[in-house]
Amino acid sequence: MKVFIDPPNSMILFDLVERFGHEPLSTMAALQERVDNIEIDMPPMNVTLDDVVKGLKYAGIEVPSGIRGRLAVWGPLIDQADAAIIMDGAPFAFGCIGCERSNLMVKYLIQRRQIPVVTVEYPETEEQGKLAVAKIRDFLKGLENKTEVD
Amino acid sequence: MSEERETRLLMISPSSHITPDQLTRTIHTIGKRVAVKETCYGCLVEGPSATVREIRDEVRKLDPNGIFSKIRAYPCGDPRRCRAQHGTRPGFAQLETEWKALTYIEAGLDASDRGEKVQEIPAKKQLPVTEFKKICEVD
Numbered sequence: 001m002k003v004f005i006d007p008p009n010s011m012i013l014f015d016l017v018e019r020f021g022h023e024p025l026s027t028m029a030a031l032q033e034r035v036d037n038i039e040i041d042m043p044p045m046n047v048t049l050d051d052v053v054k055g056l057k058y059a060g061i062e063v064p065s066g067i068r069g070r071l072a073v074w075g076p077l078i079d080q081a082d083a084a085i086i087m088d089g090a091p092f093a094f095g096c097i098g099c100e101r102s103n104l105m106v107k108y109l110i111q112r113r114q115i116p117v118v119t120v121e122y123p124e125t126e127e128q129g130k131l132a133v134a135k136i137r138d139f140l141k142g143l144e145n146k147t148e149v150d
Numbered sequence: 151m152s153e154e155r156e157t158r159l160l161m162i163s164p165s166s167h168i169t170p171d172q173l174t175r176t177i178h179t180i181g182k183r184v185a186v187k188e189t190c191y192g193c194l195v196e197g198p199s200a201t202v203r204e205i206r207d208e209v210r211k212l213d214p215n216g217i218f219s220k221i222r223a224y225p226c227g228d229p230r231r232c233r234a235q236h237g238t239r240p241g242f243a244q245l246e247t248e249w250k251a252l253t254y255i256e257a258g259l260d261a262s263d264r265g266e267k268v269q270e271i272p273a274k275k276q277l278p279v280t281e282f283k284k285i286c287e288v289d
Contacts, residue, residue, distance in 0.1 A: 009241065011161060011248050012255055014220040019259075031223035036155065042230050043223075091247055122251065127271060129254025130261045134268040 001143050004081035006106055008074055013085055016133065020140040025077040044073060059105060070102040071109075078109045083116045083143055085136060090122035116143065156199040157222040158206060160192040161245070163252035166216030173209060173217070180208055187226045191249060192217070196226045215259035218252060 001022050005013035008027040017024035027044075034043040047069050055068030058075035078084075086107065110117055118139040123129035162168050174188040177195060182205060184197030195202050210217050229235040261268065 007244075009244060011159070011218055011220040011245070012251060015218040016255075018219075026221070028221045028223045032155075032157075032221070035223050035225075035228075123254040123258070124251075126254050126257045127268075129251070129256075129258040130266070130268045131258075131271055133255060133258025133262055137262055 001082040002080055003140070003143075004078055004084040004110065006084065006086045006103070006110070007090070008077065008106075010087060013087060013136075016136050017085065017140065020137060022083075022140055022143065025081055027073060027077075030073050030077060044069065047072065058109060064101075066099055067102045067105060070099065071105060074102075074106055075109065078106070078113060081110075081113065081115055083139075084110045084113075084118075085139070086110070086117060086119045087122055087132075088119055154198065155196065155225065156202040157194060157196040157225050158202050158219050159194055159222050159245075160206070160209065161218045161249065161252070162192045162213075163216040163218065163256045164249065165253045165256055166213050168213050168216060173212070176209055176212060177205055180205055185226055191245060194222065194226050215256045215263070218255075 002025050003017045003022045004025045005017060007013075008025075010026075014024045014026055014028075031043050034040065038048060040046045040048060051069065051072040052065075054075065055070075055072035058071035059068045116139070118135055120132040120135050121128060123132050160173060162170065162173065170188050170190065170192050174186055174193045177184070177186045177193065182197065182201050184195050184201055184205060187194040187196075195205055197205075206219050224231045226232075227234070231239060233239060
């Protein structure tokens, strides 16, 4: 199943989703397509006109362009997702730095899709690490069972 | 995801006994046609998607819960990102923060392999004003 990770550039979440046998949806894969196929200077800093239009689907015209630009990349990933993992309480350098509003919009879009979601706390001790891994493992194994039932 | 090219970043947990040099040499000995670049945190591997994933699985045997990986959008040595060519590294702050947490994730994976049961940690409560006052007041 396709699992959206938030922060979408997190290595920890990307790695855990792959380890437990699912496909992570991340910023890196979305940007790789832009790096390989579109001749723009430096994605994601530079965007195409199509990106701006795509962003309008997820955030209104009055929303700052930075948020629209981010959502142009993340929005289509959320649309494809069958499930999502959110990591909360992380230090400010964790995830895409710069805009808490974009992060809130991402959480809102995930909630609006009504897909299975698990929220874990950023681990700062060994006990928290064990809890985070256990929660993610149980969630991803639960998704396998759900697919079998469907 | 592009099936043609995959650039994968392999990062070693701070508590692992593996070094970036060992990791790179192991990938070279596997003998697949991929580009490998040793870095301070581990290495970058670039090649066809299926081969890179094969290498990831092979390399993980060195330390199953101590080697982590994710894909990277830009190719190895891209002048827009490579430090040697004065490129920017906007993702480095993120990598540094994650590197610090890898020990805890590794402990979590080890506990998961052992089948250890994990207890829910009670959430931290806010300090009541009365107690805070007691701490602040000097007798």
